[in-house]
Amino acid sequence: MSGIETTGVDACELPTAQETASCALPGSSSSPLGRTWTGPSQQERFGILRRATSIAIVGASNNPARASYFVATYLLSSTAYDVYLVNPRESEILGQPVYASLSDLPVVPDIVDVFRRHDDLPGVAQEAIEAGAQTLWLQLGSWNEDAAAIAEGAGLSVVMDRCIKIEHARFHGGLHLAGFDTGVISSRRQLLAR
Numbered sequence: 001m002s003g004i005e006t007t008g009v010d011a012c013e014l015p016t017a018q019e020t021a022s023c024a025l026p027g028s029s030s031s032p033l034g035r036t037w038t039g040p041s042q043q044e045r046f047g048i049l050r051r052a053t054s055i056a057i058v059g060a061s062n063n064p065a066r067a068s069y070f071v072a073t074y075l076l077s078s079t080a081y082d083v084y085l086v087n088p089r090e091s092e093i094l095g096q097p098v099y100a101s102l103s104d105l106p107v108v109p110d111i112v113d114v115f116r117r118h119d120d121l122p123g124v125a126q127e128a129i130e131a132g133a134q135t136l137w138l139q140l141g142s143w144n145e146d147a148a149a150i151a152e153g154a155g156l157s158v159v160m161d162r163c164i165k166i167e168h169a170r171f172h173g174g175l176h177l178a179g180f181d182t183g184v185i186s187s188r189r190q191l192l193a194r
Contacts, residue, residue, distance in 0.1 A: 037145045039160055046171050048135050048157055052110035053082060055164070056102060056133070058124055059115030060085035062093045067139065067163075068115040069093070074165045084109060102131035111135045113164050114142065121147035129154040137164055 040048065055075060061068045072094055075083045084107070085093050088100040099105050102112065112128040114121065114137065121144040128136045128151060136151040138144065140163040148158045 035143065035145070037148050037158075037160070039162075040157060044157075045159060045162070045167055048111070048137075048159065049164075049168055049171060052135070054084065054107055054109045055081045055111045055113055056084040056086055056105060056109035056131075057113045057115065058086045058102065058127075060087045060090070060093050060098060061115070062090055066115075071113070071115075071139070071163065071165045072096075074169075079168060082107065102127045102133070105131065108132040111137050111164070113137045113139065115139050116142075118142070118144055122150055125150040125156075128156065135159065137162070139163055140166070 057068055057072050057075075059068055060072055063069055072083060072085060075081055076094060076096065083096070084105050085096055085098045086100070086102060086105070087093070087098050090098040092098055102109070108131060110133065112124070112131070112133045112135065114124050116124055121138060121142065125136050125147040133156060135157040136147065136159070138147065138158075138160040140161060143161050148160060151158045
């Protein structure tokens with residue numbers, strides 16, 4: 001054990017910035033300096049995931065080493081969501097057809113989950129609006145307040161710098177608070193159907 005007292009109020013406190021620095025993504029700032037946008041609460045993110053029936057992954061990759069591949073694998077195999085993959089350079093990923101753009105999808109996605117470069121995010125936000133999506137979700141490490149302003153200005157919910165796979169698994173009891181698989185097998189009824 002680490003020797004740190006974890007009883008009482010201290011057990012519920014969030015880790016300090018210094019403690020989380022070791023978990024930061026390479027090339028990302030461990031502090032939110034310059035960030036003025038405030039995202040949805042845990043309960044609001046839970047509601048977004050609960051109401052959604054379809055997710056479009058923009059920037060889906062056929063490379064198993066990419067985060068978008070891992071997230072697509074999880075969403076396709078472990079959830080009831082209808083998952084649509086978007087990448088103009090691919091025709092098939094994980095046995096699923098891939099669409100060149102959001103406008104090519106056969107449905108209006110509830111959530112547009114984005115794996116794209118920072119500079120591309122405002123354009124993707126506009127595409128999500130034009131596609132009729134309800135939520136723009138920027139993956140872990142993605143933060144673009146211009147994209148958030150564009151999406152929110154059109155009435156979309158926005159989530160930034162959060163992994164949809166981690167959030168979904170956490171709300172289903174599959175992850176420890178720190179983001180690790182709990183390894184617990186339980187007969188407890190799940191909170192969500194999706």
